Amino acid sequence: MKRDDTEKRAKVKVIQFDQHQHALTELEQHCETFADVGGLEDIKKKINMDFILPLQNPEYFKAFGKATGGSLLLFGPPGCGKTFIAKAIAGEIKANFIHLELQAILSMYVGQSEHNLHDIFEKARDNSPCVLFIDELDSIGGNRQGMSQHHDRVLVNQLLIELDGLGTFNDGVYVIGATNTPWYLDPALRRPGRFNKMVFMPPPSEEERVDILNLKLSGKPHDQIDVLKIAKKTCHFSGADLEQLVSDALDQAIERSLQQGKLSPVHQTDLESSLQGRVPSTLEWFSTAKNYAMFSDANKAYQSVLDYMKRNKLK
């Protein structure tokens, strides 16, 4: 699907927390679907099995006494599509989507943030089937002992209470959390029934980089581009790094068009020159993750990270 095929995109009700009005606001939005997400086939398959099929066939799951709903924790280096795929899940299942940036509910009034959090879970239950996406989980999920502020601790406890409802009264509510630093999460959040399914979102492979570059160039005026050549030179680049690369190349084409007074498409050289001096933004994350994966990973939650590093010859 082309990115400009807006009318074919799923329309979903998106509920967001308005930081200024301190209230939930609703709007109808066209959401991305899996077709807009380059690569990540294994992850799409897993999400399909765990999330989408139960939602589309609830009668089978109910017959066997299984609740439809659940939770998933996406983790990985920045810019590798955690937020992007969560939105695409909502588009894919045409469920209502609540996007909660935790930072937004950290109210200055003591006691207000946990009410806000409770209201948001209530809203998700009222709007089921609903995907509740809790982004930037690290901003509160931190280890409770290590937290300086009592008020943050209360909020983590509230989150635990809400998540515990997942098996019973959260039927049809799908909670997706995202974090760059899962090792800082309160271990209580990772217990069964809460965020016990962790999914690693790695940087795109060479083949996936081809897909992403094509998606980002699609609909823009461009020459015949050797995308594979660029993909070969962008090992460890995140999806966001690739998006930036294409965006810089588009800027060059616009500048040239303005100078020449006629439309000048993106050339291969624009991409090559915007690649100059650019380094992948994911490497720093891997050097930190490696320590946690090797020395504090009793449950092998980070084995996927080590496997990725080995496969991609990262030290």
Ligand SMILES: Nc1ncnc2c1ncn2[C@@H]1O[C@H](COP(=O)(O)OP(=O)(O)OP(=O)(O)O)[C@@H](O)[C@H]1O
């Ligand atoms: N697999 C992908 N296919 C297409 N675009 C992608 C993909 N991965 C990342 N992108 C692009 O990169 C941008 C940044 O991705 P996103 O915001 O989802 O990263 P993130 O993992 O949530 O990062 P952070 O940890 O910084 O929040 C997206 O808006 C999207 O345009």
Ligand SMILES: [Mg+2]
């Ligand atoms: Mg994000």
